[in-house]
Amino acid sequence: MKRIGVFVCHCGTNIAATVDVEKVAESARHLPHVVFATTYKFMCADPGQKLIADAIREHALNRVVVAACSPHMHERTFRKAVERAGVNPYLMEVANVREQCSWVHRDKPVGTEKAAALVAAAVAKVARNVPLESGKLPVERRALVVGGGIAGIQAALDIAESGYHVTIVEREQSVGGRMAQLDKTFPTLDCSSCILTPKMVDVGHHPMIEICSYSEIESVEGYVGNFEVTIRRKATSVDPDVCTGCGECWNRCPVKKLPSSFNMDLGHRPAIYVDFPQAIPNVPVIDRANCTYYLRDGKCRVCEKVCPTKAIDFTLEDRLVKERFGAIVMATGFQTASLQQYPEWGLGTYPDVVTGLHFERLVSSTGPTEGKIKRPSDGKEPKSVVFVLCAGSRDEARGRSYCSKACCMYSAKQAILLREKIPQAQAHVFYMDIRTAGKDYEEFYMRAKEEYGVNYIRGRVAKVYPEKDHLVVRGEDTLLGRPVAVEADMVVLAAAIEPRADAAALAQKVGISYNRDHFFSEAHPKLRPVESNTGGVFLAGCCQGPKDIPETVAQASAAAAKVVQMFSKDALVSEAQLASVNEAWCIGCFLCQPVCPYKAIQPKEIEERRGRDKIKRTVSSVNTGLCQGCGACAVACPSGAMRLNGFTDEQILAEVDAVCL
Amino acid sequence: MKLAYYPGCSLCGTAREYNISTIKVSEKLGIELEEIPDWSCCGATSAHTSSPLLGVALPARNLAIAEEMGLDVAAPCAACYHNLSAARVKMDRDHLLRKRIEEIIDRKYRGKVKVLPLAEVILSRVGLDAVRDSLVHPLAGLKMAAYYGCLMVRPKGIVDFDDPENPTKLDQIMEAAGGEMVDWSHKTECCGASLSLTGTELCVDLVGRILERAAEEGAECIVTACPFCQANLDMRQAEAATKLKTDFRLPVLYFTQLLGIALGLPAGELGLDSHVVDPRPLLREKGLI
Amino acid sequence: MLNLQATIGAGREFTDEINHEAGTDINRCYQCGTCSGGCPLFYAMDIGPRQVMRLLQTGLGEEALRARSIWICATCDTCTVRCPREINVAGVMEALRIQARRRGYRIPAAVRKVRILTDLFLGSVRRSGRIFELGLVQGMKMRTGELLKDVGMGIPMLLKGKLSLRPHRIRGRAEIERIYRKVQEMEGGSR
């Protein structure tokens, strides 16, 4: 016997002003199974919840509809309220009469009629609800951090300091990431390596942190609390247990002139190398594509000969390592746009047109020029440098509509560094808008203009071309309204910050969503900014969107806090509104399997009685640890065996019928 | 391979040598050109700058005739290519416009034929290998700057011949013909030809900037596919040099003329005598004629 | 002082019309100046294309009709292909030229020649179906009074057979005439 109670909220005047709540309650009283309906000023407040509980007892209600604000707001509140009164929480439905009615329709009779229809739909649905139970999931209390830049380092340290084991997977030879490539940082001008390397040393030594450098994620299986991750540990040709990092090998390697990606190809490295002198781990790797031993059939072997500890092992192979983790922090960072779509700026055509990251290496004392700013073409000290902001950012026409956020500030910093190192050089910055939202940022920008005499020109550069021994930068000074040409020895493009080229592929492996620009999507732009949409996967740093170092560190710590919060629980509560199979109806066609984004559907053998015989038959079964409740399987199922609890066909069709009447 | 040929007004007048060399080179490369019967002017810039409908209707008449022939159109002139292509795209995008134009020109138009610049025909239908195979006098040692101008490459979507900022297709063809191409920055800067009769001073400035950059990169001549660019860069050259107080002398040739030489066509048939900056001394010096 | 509240309201219709004719939306413009900066002729203009966009955004589009710039623009489309806001800048300049003619704006003396050329050109096509280049050059000289200009170029061209002395007339001249007339009917006899 279904006994439904309907509770219509006034929400102060938010609902009651444009919806006649009494009329809505009255119309609800005539709906099938409704035995009680009332209204109250604030249903979500304590007295409101008590009112619901009392009514449940008094009228022996076994199902409840609350007509109030959006379920995104208070569905959980009301589920708990009915649960406390002894009703299964999934026998409660919310009719959204505020966001979808009172706030968007001013005409009271119209709003009232629609509110009544929405209540009728919720009543029709709840009449078909069945009690659901949440399950419990165990948690593997080990975290995986993908990416060893500042975001990954910070997240790993915070999790490890809370007493949980962390594995960092880093693609390059060393952790450190982009921050290790930077010279100084804004707005304090403190040295990037000086503040980063101590943290690198910390992760290197921490007993709870394992660094898998020169490694990549091969595959991710499993679900929140129970991920099974395969890590590809690329062959380094060096035994890390024996190597002391003495440097004999990389100093003596005869192949010396390979482009160093750490130095943005502006400098060289040998075939056996560490990314930079402070590398963690301080164990070199052999670049097999360029090593003489591998190219010429076992010739050379210089490194092997000079190694005092016999750490070189040419026979090492890639290893696939399978490990279990309870949570994953994605911290894969960014790259700068190649700007191939902008031939008019000449990056890649004229050697003296570089990106901001190149410029960092040219001012850095650990860089190829040992901190002397020299232009790449002829090593001449530049007397005039043009910085171009929004190079590839804020350009919908060529595919990137977003602002890269850090460029205004780092270009101001680079202009200052130029003026400090070469006082007689001129620094020009072409900008459209200057964005300095951050503590002490505006002041820093003003210093660039006032103290360092950086010349800011409002306008976007139209073209860069060579003339004699310099470059000409053409654009409009929009404040003058005149065409301008600036002669420059170097042009530094603040190239757009974009996710790593393989970000989307990695997201698919891990099972998280990403946006149009391939930045990973957070679960909620405001309230859940460090969680992904997939349980147990968290986001930190530029892989989620462009940001500067302080923001990255803050987000990394936040992600770590979320991981620690998860690990502090005995078990995880699983979602109750998941798919389930009616095995008797399942024909074993497995059309549901490929549409499941979580690989939650597996074949299962069952025994069935047919006449006198027992037969074996394969049907679908749902792994409730993996299922997230999207319902794609239920649509794909031709026999109607697959159902999505909480959103069954009967429930949705009942709603459709009710709103159409 | 057979194509409908749309020479356009310029190729029947000031750009005669482009027409002659186009026909000869096509013959040599096995491209059969059938002139669109009784073709009319495409309207150049004048039509669409004063009436959007006329700007589509004039080229549409020719497209409709080509459609009756059942042939894609080869248009060597950059301006004609641009106008025919623009009319085609506009009618493709706007069904109602197509209907109005059909009414105006009183002909059926279904949008079935493609419009190709001659360079594209050579590149994608003949192929560079075929060009290389037919070389008789490779243009060895001749340093050229390919100049594309505006109409061949802009705007994207209206024309789709090549990249609007750094086109390379003429370079590819001339390289296949054995020439040495200079990589330079002003391939697509406007030369102001549409202001040739009305804003002569402006034109001289623009021509000067372009030629100066080509000379600086070591080019000995310019190759182009646009009659307006050719005329403008050729005829305004002396004035531009005087204004810039330099003395560059860069012959400005149609790519078909030089391709003709490379394919072994008699120099006398390529209209080499019709330029203001005479290319023959340079070509003789390089042993090409 | 400029009352923007009033101008934006009053100019909206004109801006919409230009947007419609150019098939674009100038309200997207964020005034970066890439159009003006890359324009080969900006140096000779009174106001650059970016400022033209701003006039339209602020409802002062009719001021743009008086600008020399719209006549100096060579429609080279450099602005359009580089615009990060996907605005058809050259199309807007063209729409403004068409409007200036329709509304009978006085065309600045220095660029009046553009109009004369266009008229001569379209007249030539209307009569013959094709362009008669020599006729065009001569017409230009007659109408502008610059009789001796470029004579130095015309004579060698004649001698080289590049300029034919007689116009080529196509057979379908009646058809061309009909096209012109129908366009005039449809566009409301603006010319």
Next chain:
Amino acid sequence: MPVNESAAAEAEMMTEAEMTTDGASGAGADAGTGTWEPRIVAFCCNWCSYAGADLAGTSRKQYPANIRIVRVPCSGRINPQYILRAFQRGADGVMVAGCHPGDCHYTTGNYYTRRRFSVVQRFLEYVGLHPDRFSGHWISGSEGEKFVQTAREFTEKVRSLGPNEKMRDVL
């Protein structure tokens, strides 16, 4: 009653336009009263479009009350059967809204939706219903304004098509 004019305007279609010109006056409970308002069912995915509609609400943006939202976890949960059922029960228009492609909360659900949209549209055409009575949209949680615009435009579109006389059950 706007039925006949709008139906005539759709004369090209061999669908309900022809069917309704002679049968319109008798059908539909409210079609004859002169106060006909289109009834529109909108299936919105919980994570994007439903949140977008909520945002329209919190921003107090007004849109026609004809739209009634049915919440589903993912647009990929929408069985074409639901859409047909809505028409059968007298809906004049059905709208489906989901996360933008690539931004699906469940990673790939909306790709299936996208494929289903076109099948549904063609099926509706086949059974003689004007295909414009059904429309699909991508509306994110931050696009309250887009939700409002879509709701307004779609309501107007359906209004111009007149009541759905073709598929509704005889009541």
